[in-house]
Amino acid sequence: MSYTKFEKARLIGSRALQISGGAPTTVDSESSSSLDLAIEEVTKEVVPLTIKKPKVIKLDE
Secondary structure (H helix, E strand, C coil): CCCHHHHHHHHHHHHHHHHHCCCCCCCCCCCCCCCHHHHHHHCCCCCCCCCCCCCCCCCCC
């Protein structure tokens, strides 16, 4: 799924906070930085978070 840059930033920030708080990671990496781990999870699309997007209703023009 494609995310906007704002959604990616929110995902990375939220996930990095979870990882720094002790949450298990979904990727095997040598990096010890929670931010690097979160970026890798988002890049590989294995983040255990979801974004709910509102449905866009197109009105007749």
